[in-house]
Amino acid sequence: MSAELLSLSAAQAAERIAAGEVSADELFTLYRERAAADRAAGDEGLNCFTWVADGLDGAGNRDRAAPLNGVPLAVKDLFCTKGVPSQSGSKILEGYLPPYTATAVERLAGAGAPLLAKTNQDEFAMGSSTENSAFGPARNPWDRGRVPGGSSGGSAAAVAAGLAPWALGTDTGGSIRQPAALCGVVGMKPTYGSVSRYGMIAFASSLDQAGPLTRDVRDAALLLSQMVGQDPCDATSLQLPEPVALPSAERLDGVRIGVPGELTGEGIEAGVLEAFRAALEEAVSLGAELEEIELPHAPHALSAYYVLAPAEASSNLARYDGVRYGLRASEPRDLLDMYTRTRHDGFGAEVKRRVMLGTYALSSGYYDAYYGRAQRVRTKIAEDFAAAFERVALIATPTAPSVAFALGSKTGDPLAMYLNDYCTVPMSLAGIPAISIPCGYSEGLPVGLQLAGPAFSENALLDAAHALERALAFDGSRARV
Amino acid sequence: MAPGPPGPDGRPAAPRRLPSVIGRDEVLHVARLARLALSEEEIEPMARELSAISGYVAAIGELDLDGVPPTSHVVEVTGRLRADEPRACLPRAVALSQAPDATDEGFLVPSPQA
Secondary structure, three states, rough: HHHHHHHHOOOHHHHHOOOOOOHHHHHHHHHHHHHHHHHHHHHOOOEEEEEEEEOOOOOOOOOOOOOOOOOEEEHHHHOHHHHHHOOOOOHHHHOOOOOOOOOHHHHHHHOOOOOOEOOOOOOOOOOOOOOOOOOOOOOOOOOEEEEOOOOOHHHHHHHHHHOOOOOOEEOOOOOHHHHHHHHOOEEEEOHHHHHHOOEOOOOOOOEEEEEEOOOOHHHHHHHHHOOOOOOOOOOOOOOOOOOOOOOOOOOOOOOOOEHHHHHOOOOOHHHHHHHHHHHHHHHOOOOOOOEEEOOOOOHHHHHHHHHHHHHHHHHHHHHOOOOOOOOOOOOOHHHHHHHHHHHHHOOOOOHHHHHHHHHHHHOOOOOHHHEEEEEEEHHHHHHHHHHHHHOOOEEEEEEOOOOOOOOOOOOOHHHHHHHHHHOHHHHHHOOOEEEEEEEEOOOOOOEEEEOOOOOHHHHHHHHHHHHHHHHOOOOOOOHHH | OOOOOOOOOEEEEOOOOOOOOOOOHHHHHHHHOOOOOHHHHHHHHHHHHHHHHHHHHHHHHEEEEOOOOOOHHHHHOOOOOOOOOOOOOOOHHHOOOOOOOOOOEEEOOOOOOO
16 A cells, blocks of 8 residues: 555645545655654665654644645755754754744645655755755765755655655755756746745845745646745745646647757756757657757856855855854854854855855955846846747756766865756746756666746746656656665 | 856866955955854865855956846835734744843843953
């Protein structure tokens, strides 16, 4: 029975529960035990989780009549969950128990997805490998010697390995899409503002956006449909013009897909490009029309991003000073000593680097050259996309330049690590929605294909991804052990 | 003009503009601004890494951006104000409950000049 339960997608499980064929408690217990076993295994396991629910008590809504029917949810550590440890993968928030729950998590719980576990991540979502975590690195279920991507690596690995039916992640420059690609699951970053950021421990507020990591596109649509909406607690949140619908498309007739030369050539691994091109051929056989397009400023996106995101981070992370929550350095001499040593002791190397970079970029004399210019590049990138979407409905690229890489292989070289975001950062800067679906293999490891659309095109994007996913018939079951 | 995608060896292609070099003094200055203590062994690697990253991102200095407005927010949202009515906030005891040190009335911190 448990093998059969495990083979169900979240949407299928929800349907079975609604029909009374499967018990929500039984499903919760199955996943809880699998997640708890991974947590107990420590570094012998995948190290996907920072916390796992004790049992059925207090797990929240398992209402059979609610839209998500009691299918349990894994949530990235950086979402505040009332009374449940939430430390954004950082030592500086050790022991922090939030007094409230993030809106996205609250909405999903209300819609019938009880909290199963909190997932491992790069500290404050800064990273592309989940190696920058106070909880130690998470691992890729396709090959334990490789990273799951990041920063939502715990969420991606947990869904791929069948340790959670579905999961919540956040994406600032690719942190949902890249780990989804490296773990062979679906990950979607919706239009900026469509999901409330209230209760998400902030990294770069003009870019941070929550989204689903799931086994398939239908699950992503179902989870997203219950997360979106305006929230009085987040003034940047907005209402999508239409509700998120479950996708049903099987064809792509007449859909014009743009392929930008800047993101589909040099710098992308040959095996990744091969799988990407094969998937495009599949799209053509479903009726899509391909068109070569230009995004002339896309090669500058990474530079602009690594000014803007650290600048915002240096401001957001000023709140970790040992006063209100988390860590405080022992026996401080005076107030300033407490601030500086608490931050020295509590932040990891990558977070320190980005706080320094952001502070430098915002400091007197450099502001215009770095931050001011990066904001103007951001405008050019958004204009490039607007021009492209005059001609095409969607844009396709590989999600990440490579397949999952070996643990430790990029930790010594920050720039090499940053290049993981090469294909995902432009969409983040423009605030447009993008989805990564598994499209094939290279070196026996999953390859992700990214589809992006104009702001508010979630339903068109999900429909196209659904049709393509169906034709590609990627089999992720090998990672579920 | 572009900094270029990663080269075949996974390293970024060299930016056109020479990387600006961030030295020890500048690192210590920025660390003071960031309220971040750095240990002696953190300083040199930080200078090296910040120099490499700032050199890479400095390529945006070569774009012609005259007359281009900056973007701070990507989706049109006009200033949205809620009704100016008092509403409940976190009870003081709850707000203080996570602090490393507190009294019944507020957060407790060391003196500014001990």
